[in-house]
Amino acid sequence: MPKVTVDGVEIEVPQGATVLQACELAGKEIPRFCYHERLSIAGNCRMCLVEVAPGPPKPQASCALPAAEGQTIRTDSEMVKKAREGAMEFLLINHPLDCPICDQGGECDLQDQAMAYGRGASRYDENKRAVTEKYMGPLIKTTMTRCIHCTRCVRFSEEIAGVDEIGALYRGENMQITTYLEKAARHEMSANVIDLCPVGALTSRPYAFEARPWELKKTLGIDVSDACGANIRVDSRGREVLRVLPRVNDDVNEEWISDKGRFQIDGLTRRRLDRPWIRRDGKLVAASWDEAFAAVAAVRPGASVAAIAGDLLDCETMFAAKKLVGALGSNLLEGRQTGMDYDTSSLAAVNFNSTFAGIETADAILIVGSNVRREAPLVNVRLRKAVRKGARVFLIGPEWATTFGGEFLGDDLSLLGKLPGHVAEALAQAERPAVIIGGAALARGALGAGLGLASWFKLVREGWNGFNVLHLAAARMGGLMLGYAQPGGIADLIAARPKLLLALGADEVDYARFADSTVVYIGHHGDKGAHAADIVLPASAYTEKAGTYVNTEGRVQFAEKAVFAPGDAREDWTILRALADALGVPVGFDSFEELRAAMVAEVPALGVEGLAGYGALPAGGGWAEGTFAYPVKDFYLTNPIARSSPTMQRCSAELLHGEDFAEAAE
């Protein structure tokens, strides 16, 4: 642990820390552009210059200099001030003065640091360099003249995303950042380069010229586009969500989010259900709330009622529905819309036990039936990190383009019972072996066989649990904790032929099987569920209600309400509360606080942020066989919000189906 002196204060820094990190530990701000904690060190912006003794009598780039015992570092000397002014002046030489029309304005590193460390005026009066625009796809808007050549985007695409598609062509002053032949960036995480870009060279295309950062209300939220539960910041103005940015949470999403989580939000203002609808003579007719509640009450379901939870739901909604269904005398709850019926008697068996941060440290990983890149891009990033640390990855399932190598063993689940020798050997000899069971394998009943592997290879050992299930729905773990699972899956609900079926944002259900039921759809988008419903009650999307979400690791997280739902739409729990009155049953809560208190009383883990404990992994066993297809057919269109989003539709058409949208040269 080297001891260094920063501006006269002696501190001890971790072995391997850089001078920049040492300065930060000492509480000094070091300006930087190219340095980023999660990327490799480039050292090409020269903004982080400090004075270090012993060493050459000149400013040194602190980001690339290891901190060593006895160093004296100065960040406040005249030399450092001049060096920073010089670096800033050079950076600004070719940077256009277009801040008033630049989307980065107000949150631009260059702007902020020019204010803090710059000279105040330029001495340069030659012509500035100009760079032609580069097409980078439907999500990333480029203004390459603003680029300061920090290469963060290049390093992100190579190191984090694992898809080498952004590069720096030519050299010196003529260097240009571009995708290969200006093709669209084809990766599920590509838009993170927008956050990484310290200037306005790469900005968000859908958000272009929408707002200034200081106009926006920032609300802390949780992403529901997949089961990872990425921490997001919802930026809204008035009643509209304008953009979503990742929040830093090293346990979950580090500081990335998937493109879908980031850009599906323009679907929040389209195809919305903003008033109740009742089906009359086969057509949905607009109605008032009173008429809608009266129509539900008229069903007189008695105890013949069931509820299906959709993929995007918060726990409070599911709990309120559970209370309502329970008050009516039924316990028919199900959240696995597509008919999965895996055993949920132990939630440890259906949880991502390694945790996302933990899977990085695994040294042998067997992935069964999961296209991780499409189903959980954030986990894919972790897997790539694991492989870069030396982990070996084997996959069972149809082949897909991994970003971390890996060996495809075949696509028949019977392989679980007879793993090839070298795979079994790798797992047996690994210190931290892991198995990841994906949704496709769950659907084919491979959970038992997977648990069999867990005991065979001792995946659970001191300080390590390598048995993981990777879900696809943000609501899944919360739903399972609240009892949204029947032994036979949704087939039990079909067999019960309920008179009243509450469809809570459930858009993936085959409603033809519920032809005899009155389907009440409580949701926010006019998608498949609303099309099949007899009564539609407009509810709130994830940005329009506070709620508790549990991600596939069993991590309980709270989201806040960012905006109000449009039109007559209400928060889901108030609808369910009012339905209880309409049906004449008590549910035991009158406010959101009472609802949450009741939920926490019933499932205490939902009241505590962090990992919920699910106890020991049960013994498994069993046999699975057969081939399968991955459930995510179109990454950009997996939920009703994304399906309504023009941005996601265009991504799907352009990036997955190859339609050509490249803009003609002007």
Place this chain on the structure above:
Amino acid sequence: MADRYLEADTPELRARWGAFAFNPAWDAKARAAIARYPEGRRRSAVMALLDYAQRQIGEETQTQGWLPIPVMEYVARYLDMPVIRVVEVATFYTMYNLVPVGRFHVQVCGTTPCMLRGSDDIMAACKARGMHPGHTTGDGLWTLNEVECMGNCASAPMVQINDDNYEDLTAERLNFVLDELAAGREPKPGTQEPGRYTVEPLGGPTTLTQMVSGNHDYRGEW
């Protein structure tokens, strides 16, 4: 330095170069280049392979050769590396031609020592012969480019034509070299100064004169 740009990726370009592959001679060299690097670091051979590809194209087209996009893709496939990384290398180094060049690629050094010794005259002589920086002449014989220092400052001014340097030039000497090349003969590369062998001092040494006849220890005289 002239502005470099990639030749546009057109269907015609794909049709012409899409089927590019190393011929057996260059393929053997490429394999030898790759074998110089350890397993896992084989992509380091990219620079050699790009050079070989350019030279093979040079042989095919009777020019110095150049690197069309499909050929860079071929090299990327050959080394199993992302194409963008190959393009980065090819665009960084000016010895890789990104657009077609003529039979003779005349690269005139215009950096300070050459300029002081008269590279402007050399440039003017080239232009007088119809060459234009960054362009190939109509007969496909000459491509002219101004480049930065080639490290021949002791025998400035100089031009590099394909693989050979011609140094100690004047406009007349350059014209002679170019005439010889155009006539299909091979003028002597290196210095064009009569009586000069390489870059030894003209008119005999002016310093360390006692070293001429034998080894001499100057240390006592310092």
